[in-house]
Amino acid sequence: MQGRRILLVIGGGIAAYKSLDLIRRLRQRNASVRCILTAGAQHFVTPLAAGALSGQRAHTDLFDGEDEADIGHIKLARDADAIVVAPATANLMSKMASGAADDLASTVLLATALPILIAPAMNVRMWQHPATQRNLATLRDDGIHVVGPNDGAMAEAEFGPGRMAEPIEIADAAAKLLSDVPHAEVPERSVGLQARTQGAASFEARLRLAPQDEEGGSPLKGLRVLVTSGPTHEPIDPVRYIANRSSGRQGHAIAAAAAAAGAEVTLVSGPVALPDPAGVRTVRVETAREMLAAVEAALPADIAIFAAAVADWRTANEAGQKLKKGGNVPPPLQLALNPDILATIAHRTDGRPPLVVGFAAETENVVEHARQKLARKRCDLIVANDVSPATGVMGGEQNTVHLVTADTVETWPTMDKGEVARKLVARLGELAKAQANS
Numbered sequence: 001m002q003g004r005r006i007l008l009v010i011g012g013g014i015a016a017y018k019s020l021d022l023i024r025r026l027r028q029r030n031a032s033v034r035c036i037l038t039a040g041a042q043h044f045v046t047p048l049a050a051g052a053l054s055g056q057r058a059h060t061d062l063f064d065g066e067d068e069a070d071i072g073h074i075k076l077a078r079d080a081d082a083i084v085v086a087p088a089t090a091n092l093m094s095k096m097a098s099g100a101a102d103d104l105a106s107t108v109l110l111a112t113a114l115p116i117l118i119a120p121a122m123n124v125r126m127w128q129h130p131a132t133q134r135n136l137a138t139l140r141d142d143g144i145h146v147v148g149p150n151d152g153a154m155a156e157a158e159f160g161p162g163r164m165a166e167p168i169e170i171a172d173a174a175a176k177l178l179s180d181v182p183h184a185e186v187p188e189r190s191v192g193l194q195a196r197t198q199g200a201a202s203f204e205a206r207l208r209l210a211p212q213d214e215e216g217g218s219p220l221k222g223l224r225v226l227v228t229s230g231p232t233h234e235p236i237d238p239v240r241y242i243a244n245r246s247s248g249r250q251g252h253a254i255a256a257a258a259a260a261a262g263a264e265v266t267l268v269s270g271p272v273a274l275p276d277p278a279g280v281r282t283v284r285v286e287t288a289r290e291m292l293a294a295v296e297a298a299l300p301a302d303i304a305i306f307a308a309a310v311a312d313w314r315t316a317n318e319a320g321q322k323l324k325k326g327g328n329v330p331p332p333l334q335l336a337l338n339p340d341i342l343a344t345i346a347h348r349t350d351g352r353p354p355l356v357v358g359f360a361a362e363t364e365n366v367v368e369h370a371r372q373k374l375a376r377k378r379c380d381l382i383v384a385n386d387v388s389p390a391t392g393v394m395g396g397e398q399n400t401v402h403l404v405t406a407d408t409v410e411t412w413p414t415m416d417k418g419e420v421a422r423k424l425v426a427r428l429g430e431l432a433k434a435q436a437n438s
């Protein structure tokens with residue numbers, strides 16, 4: 001995001017505190033950030049904090065003489081490469097959808113032709129309300145990009161969708177959006193308005209036509225990447241299933257990072273509570289056998305990354321009706337072995353992706369077991385991680401991984417899963433390049 005300019009609109013919700021971290025993360029990626037705070041946002045964070053972190057004065061007031069003399073609201077609406085709205089509250093989404101312009105944030109959002117990414121955040125019931133869902137559909141039709149919301153515990157001790165995407169996910173989505181947007185001064189402003197009024201399809205088409213970022217920011221450009229992610233669910237009867245604790249965070253982060261690196265990505269995901277990553281073709285499946293079929297249908301690929309925690313077994317005799325207790329004896333649960341998706345693809349003689357990457361979830365002798373898996377499954381690289389309960393890796397935000405090949409081991413420091421994903425994607429870009437040159 002070197003040199004890209006982001007206008008960050010901070011709405012009035014509890015998630016506003018995370019926007020301060022978002023500023024930091026965007027700046028870490030060398031983007032410049034200018035902030036607008038709504039009146040509501042200022043109950044949660046101060047313009048001083050946003051200004052200090054962004055390194056530029058934060059803007060708050062439409063009718064502030066000093067603001068207008070410094071940079072008028074129309075200029076604010078133009079002097080950036082993209083606008084990120086985080087948190088996008090129900091009220092702000094409603095104003096955007098209806099074209100209201102009664103404060104600085106909504107006026108700038110109406111006056112702009114720049115690409116916009118929103119990160120909704122609100123109470124689960126507000127999110128599920130038909131009015132919000134209508135506004136969301138309108139915004140999508142208007143070509144506005146959306147990241148999140150995620151499922152999770154909310155401030156009101158409720159649980160469900162409505163939690164703002166993590167700053168790192170928003171930064172990833174912004175990077176992806178910007179990778180499709182030409183640097184300023186390309187005739188974006190003039191065609192932008194026209195394209196936006198024509199709806200999402202033409203807006204997307206404009207983005208596709210835009211020249212790519214040529215600053216080495218697209219190491220996987222032109223490559224087809226296939227990623228599996230999440231657990232699988234293996235039904236016992238119509239209401240029960242066998243599952244595991246995988247959240248899909250690592251696989252989804254890899255898919256998002258590969259897309260941000262310019263790849264054409266297909267993500268085959270088991271049941272997860274995560275939103276589909278922006279810019280990724282996501283195929284949702286439930287069982288291991290469905291996952292294998294979806295993976296085979298998604299080939300050919302240049303790189304295949306198997307991050308899913310596939311259930312090794314399914315029930316041999318899935319019951320057509322709900323199993324009844326019918327006494328004190330539990331029903332016999334017979335298991336059958338599931339196909340090994342990674343091994344099936346890596347052993348193909350025809351149409352094997354040139355770079356096959358497996359994961360190894362281990363609770364002991366991590367590297368040794370990973371080596372055995374590498375040989376047994378015939379993959380090119382194993383990303384091994386310790387998933388013993390004490391590490392909190394399964395379902396958690398962080399990961400400590402070892403990159404294991406036939407003759408090397410590289411141990412990375414503990415990082416959050418988004419950073420692991422970005423580093424891994426960068427490394428795969430190098431490997432794919434080396435392979436192409438050899």
Ligand code: CTP
Nearest residue numbers: 306307308310338339340341342358359360361
């Ligand atoms: N994998 C797969 N299909 C399966 C099982 C695993 O594609 N049926 C893939 C996973 O996505 C991962 C790798 O194989 O990339 C290793 O998964 P892991 O659970 O660590 O290994 P298992 O093969 O299940 O071996 P074990 O349970 O004995 O450790």
